[in-house]
Amino acid sequence: MQSRPPRLRRALATAGGRATTFVRVLVLGLLVLTASVAATPEATTLEAFLDDLMVEQFDAHDLVGAVVTVVEIGQPTVSKGYGYADLESLTPVDPERTLFRIGSITKLFAWTAVMQLVEQGLVDLHADVNGYLSTVRVPDTYPAPVTLAHLMAHTAGFEDRSVGLFARSPVAVRPLAEMLADGMPARVRPVGEVAAYSNHGAALAGLIVEEVSGLAWNDYLEARILAPLGMANSTGEQPVPGALEPDLARGYDVVAGSFQRRSFDYSPLAPAGSMSATGSDLARFMLAHLQDGAYGDATILRTDTAQAMHRTHATNDPRLSGIAHGFIEQTFQGQRTIGHGGGIVAFNSLMVLVPEHGLGLFVAFNTLAGAAATVDVAAAFFEHRYGADGVPVEVLTNPSVHRPDVVGGYRPTRAAHTTLDKLAGLLQAASITHAGDGALLARNLGLPGATRWLPVEPLVYREVESGDLLVFQEDGNGRIARALVGSQPHLAYDALAWHASTGFHVGLVAVAVLVFLSAVVGWPLAGRWWRGETGVARLARVTAWTASTLFLVFLVSLVVVLRDPMELAFGVPPLLRAVLAIALAGVALTLVGAFLAVRSWIRGDWSVVGRVHYSVVVVAGAAFVWFLDHWNLLGFRY
Template sequence: MRLPSLIIGVLLGVTAIPAPSAAAVRSQPGCGRVTAAAVAGYADSTMPQRLSRDRVPGAVMSVVSGGRTQFARGYGFADVARHTPMDPQRSLVRIASITKLFTWAAVMQQVEAGRLDLNADVNRYLTGFRVPATFPAPVTLGALLSHTAGFEDRVIGTGARTAGDVPPLADELAAAMPARVRPPGEITAYSNYGAALAGYVVAQVSGEPWDRYVQRHLLDPLGMAHSTATEPVPPALAGDLARSYDSDAEPPAPIPFTFDTLSPDGAISASAADMAKFMTAHLDGGRGILSPDTTALMHARSFGADPRLGGYAHGFMDRVMNGHRVLMHDGSWEGFQSALVLVPGCDLGLFVSANGTNGVDTVSAVVDGFMGRFAPPTGAADPTGAPVAGVGGTSPAVAQPGFYAPTRRAATTVERLTTLLGEFRLTVAGDGTVHFKGRTWIPQGDGVYRRDDGKDHLMFRSGPGSARYVATDGPAYELLGSAEEPLVNAAVVLAVLGLGLSAVAVPLAAGWRRLRPRGPVLAARWRVSRALAATAALLAVAFLVGLTVTLTTGTGDFLYAVPTSFRVLLTLPLVMLALAAVALAGTVTGWRGSGARVASRIHQVVLLAVPAGLTWFLWQWNLLGWQFG
């Protein structure tokens, strides 16, 4: 999940802003005046309508400025069945990936203490397992913080239904390490595994489990007494844990608590009031958790494909909204959708969380409206200038049409198939305008393209070898080869289905011959080969039908483990290949003297082409065998 991301220019580190004692904070140039009444007026007029429109049971929101909490309020229900209202002081929401900001802060604490080096090979701090040396350059903590380590993505097995199903973090990291698919520092590819690995490194050098470290060194010093990094939530807080809901159900249905097997990437549950304390610390030079110098370092840009685009600031998403530099992060887990937004130039922080699956729309609308009110557009022009080499390992490139997929995707496991579901076609018009992801991107000169609503920017980048990317203020996308394009794969699948269904003609013809024994007598080898080829073709059809059903109805269970039904489904192609191999051998050796007519011979070749076509598709998407990683 990502909130709308916007322009980024060449940005400097952030300095701490002294906190005035007045409840009403004097507005900075270009910033709105922040008062409890003003924020309440906005939130009260916006949140209830959005919750109703988006079918979300409840939400919480907190706003900080001037070194204090200016506003904290709950809306709707934390628990619908118990009619428990959302309470900003007590209701714990699962902040999901915003947890990473605590993990990154923990890393920066250890950097400050001299125990960690952001530029060192992460293997220096690991025991029991190591990150393989797939590329000459090692994976560093700095690469983990900027999501440029080059790991592929994975989802299977990252959730658990019970605490007993959660392995020790070290075991999970060792057993489920994703493959390194690109050199570190080349381009961003958001990685939950990378964050979990960084959290484990903190545990290694500190001698404390990650959740205990966060409690003792971050939550406790900030007085975040109604927050926890532990799963399950401790009994003293469990009664205040909000529930999340499936907004598409009628009525919205509660979603069971889901454990995170990579806890440093998303396990924290916190109240909105506590999150206000975390935001205040960051806006006040790290008070209570980091030194001002370390905070300034953490807030400084650490990676960007180009300085004119959004990037990362040591774990924070580094963006520009309405002309203001913004440090932010979002999170999505179960049905919770959350966002944390800091506007250092306005001494302003916003946290908002909704407990329904449609809450992504709620949160996005609330953030956009809040920024428009309290950090309004400055009128600053888009960043322009001569193309420059970005912090990363790419260089400017010409616009290239084709199909692009997010860099955050699987490459070596069965999850690679999800690439087909997340591809976007990019076209370039004669006037240079780019059409991508359903939007129009207008050239601004010097390789920068602005989205038609002004809320995002795009650049074409070239990596080592043949890698070609589209970098935006948010995610990056990679140009796919022709074999990965959806039209090519759709054509292959449709051909397999159409030709495979013709296999029913074989038993029908055999039955007809038995009823009316006319024509040439077919050799036994030919009859057996025909039957085997027809069976193999029908198995191909059955597999594709089963795969379609799985992708459209049964993907939820993959979060916990590979379902047995999918493991069984993957046996069909292996049986198909065995039958097809025998059928091919029998066809070749029995071609002469088979007694078959020309039509039957042609049809036999067609049937043998069916498993061949499906085999190409299976090989392309790692579906031959059980490639689960």
């Protein structure tokens, strides 16, 4: 049964041009039919709820298709498709046959594979991963080694690397060992210190599965997990095998008010995000985990292994949710859940398990707007299941425990440190400001919009609507070092020094631009400054003018090339290399200009005002060079 809500009806009028009147009438008729079916006595309460919920979601978000699957031990599985798998052919979503890209939910299969090797005695979760690797080596940056347990908890201390995370051609998908050898992220903090979600960490675990088992990742996935569970309509192959390709949902984005179909995007780090799966197949995987590793006649994990996999093994703070062996904890209506989200360009999905109640939910969408919809569906589902008043949020504020020094800028621990994608940190930075009476107002803290937090105990604040917790940690000197959000156990937010804040760097660039313009525009306009200048004095002015021009051209070009930051995830555009070369030329001229500025003061070139202005231009250039180096834009760091 497929439900096609109103927003999809409206979208059909613009998708790929104008939909015919026949199609619009057809969709309207199907909506009426769906409503009639949902109202029949045969429809279960859950099915009716899901139908109503999905109508709301399609009306609230730009969605094309979706699948929702609910499993519960001892109860029939409910798996339903909504909307279209292919908007052009009007192919409806079939929960049995339609494959959705599930992105990072693939990691749960990788962690399951690791635990299979653990129970066979082939790997030790607490041993140095380098002992299992022959083609790649994790650097010994810190005394304690990286282990599989760290990889599963995202506490290996890796920086984030987003350049080349996706690809548009299978040519870019090289062997896993080769990918990791060329793009091993730097270790930027000791293991176990704090969580920082890592795709490369999951891929490294997949490589260990390959090396220890002797099977390529996709072969292992098929032989040891998919085939035993009967997941015949799911795969890790990219592109999907020919027999499954007709059933693959197409991904869509909204461009200028119209749905635009996207091409198949590849995930080169396959164990971290390559899978495509159906809702019905994922029901089998969820039940296998809920039933302690068993599904039907198949056993993919021993009972003790499965139970160990689902227990909490790491947390940024004992008062907050943590991470099991790869599963991320969340709390819905007072219930401890474990699961994982998945996002790969135009697909968004979420899997949530409640081990204590044998309950599981999977939802997926084939549009970018599905990211918000997955969260809405999960929240509504658990509210429906456990009641809106399952756990009342009681915020007993205590303004006397408010710490003024928690206010400031913060940056996620999931961030690049040594490559040019560090620049994303300018956009990722969170801000926390005073909101009166000890309350805090947070923006960009991994939650939509601005959120208000009230102090409840020292260094602990609670969000007024959701009841989420915000905990601050101190360093050894009692200074605020980090902010932790309860609903985000897979990362944290490092406090920023004033000179690392977004405001400081934006201000620095703004001032530098004004100074550069004063030279680039001001000097030619004041033509009298050039009269009579010869030799070194003229060379000095031309050098600084050219450096300023190059830096301005660099900034404009960088904005143009990176106007869609997502493009970096597909690799470094050739034009960006040219832009970086422009910056290097500006740096070289700035060095020459600095020497000539000193010379101008020694020789008394120009007037005092002229020498001061020239020196200010050179200092602005030097400050800009520091900015470039700070964000890894000096040279070709990718």
